[in-house]
Amino acid sequence: MSQRAVRVGSPATLDTLLPATAEDPGQPGVGEIRVRLQASSLNFHDFAVVNGLIPAAAGRIPMSDGAGVVEAVGDGVTQFKVGDPVVSIFFPDWIDGSPPASAFTRVPGDGIDGYAREAVVTPEHWFTRAPAGYSAAEAATLTCAGLTAWRALFVDDAVRPGSTVLIQGSGGVSVFALQFAKAAGARVIATSSSDAKLERLKALGADELINYKETPAWGMKALELTGGAGVDCVVEIGGAGTLDQSMMATRVGGHVALIGVLAGFAGPVQTALLMAKNLRVQGLTVGSRQQQLDMIAGIEMNGIKPVISDHFPLENLADAFRHQAANKHFGKIVVDI
Incomplete structure (x- = not known):
């Protein structure tokens, strides 16, 4: 059969x-x-x-x-x-x-x-x-995209009410990160090359929008939007092509979550910037079964779809x-x- x-x-x-x-x-x-x-x-x-x-x-x-x-x-x-x-x-x-x-x-x-x-x-x-x-x-x-976003925000980092999170684009991981961050009471800065997609991200709760085609130095723009302080966490999906901007956008001692294969396979890193800001740049690939159960409990508590x-x-x-x-x-x- x-x-x-x-x-x-x-x-x-x-x-x-x-x-x-x-x-x-x-x-x-x-x-x-x-x-x-x-x-x-x-x-x-x-x-x-x-x-x-x-x-x-x-x-x-x-x-x-x-x-x-x-x-x-x-x-x-x-x-x-x-x-x-x-x-x-x-x-x-x-x-x-x-x-x-x-x-x-x-x-x-x-x-x-x-x-x-x-x-x-x-x-x-x-x-x-x-x-x-x-x-x-x-x-x-949920298996891959949902849990990856959950781990980036709440397992490897400690996003909480009042935190600022930057997401890149409008794929599955990024949209979940937006939804989870907003449910946790965080402020979210969203980047995209599409104004139409930015408007959809805004409708989902994004607080600040950056079109990275119009603003290639979007890391500096994110700094400006946070009064020069920088964001607490970047959900980094661009990899070598965007990591420098992500590090620029992040506060001293902040967290950059490098998302699995989305972040690419190789590329230069501005180690001086990494060290000057004492950043935590962490690669992550999805998560454990227990983390998935924790995410599901969070989804149910907040009514996230x-x-x-x-x-x-x-x-x-x-x-x-x-x-x-x-x-x-x-x-x-x-x-x-």
């Missing part, structure tokens, strides 16, 4: 990312759950895998994010029952505390098969509950990535399974 799936081609390109099949996973064993997958969402990490920027085995089933409903539970399962809405975690081996050495080698859709398919059987700890009232499409946005830009069916996954590459989306792109 087989199920619908999509597999990475050889060579890995969007043209070779085609509908395929996968073996049905069968029934769960001890400590396992069977999940009927209903949605996934696109991240730059997934884009890098399906385009060969991150090497993956030919035939790999992509997509790190998966949400759906528990169809069956094995003996010994204590956290879920049949019918529960669930969402996957990014690192199946990272439950809490510091990440184990194996965490980064077993990411679904990368080191192991991911969620571009109809059903999976996994250990129960590979999923968490979905937020109450969330659809599968909404839950599927993700911003979904577009929906594509599973069979049109390549077109979804083309839409992502065109940078016309605002928030998250969801794949309906």
Whole structure:
């Protein structure tokens, strides 16, 4: 018995990312759950895998994010029952505390098969509950983008009422960071090259707006907007191309969160500026299962809903990535399974 799936081609390109099949996973064993997958969402990490920027085995089933409903539970399962809405975690081996050495080698859709398919059987700890009232499409946005933003603000930093946060652009991580920061009572400065997108960010609560095409030295502009003090935290997604401006924008002793593969692979760093301001520039890649549960509790307490830009069916996954590459989306792109 087989199920619908999509597999990475050889060579890995969007043209070779085609509908395929996968073996049905069968029934769960001890400590396992069977999940009927209903949605996934696109991240730059997934884009890098399906385009060969991150090497993956030919035939790999992509997509790190998966949400759906528990169809069956094995003996010994204590956290879920049949019918529960669930969402996957990014690192199946990272439950809490510091990440184990194996965490980064077993990411679904990368080191192991991911969620571009109809059903999976996994250990129960590979999923968490979905937020109450969330659809599968909404839950599927949380695994990577939502948790990355949460960790940047509240795990690696301590954003609180009165803090100032700077976000870059209007992709999934940035929009979540805006929503989470505002829920925490922070002031948010948003940057984008699009006035239309800036207006949408303002509607979501952004307090100050900077068009970085019109103001290339936006780091100085952010300093000006904070009375010369600088922002407490920058959610940095541009990497080498924007890091200098981010450091300029940040207060002495502030925090710059470098977001995973979004921040690029290499580039020069103004170490004099880094040291002069005693900045904390920290790379981060998503987070742990416990951090995801903490985020879900925060989402429920504040009634936060993700911003979904577009929906594509599973069979049109390549077109979804083309839409992502065109940078016309605002928030998250969801794949309906």
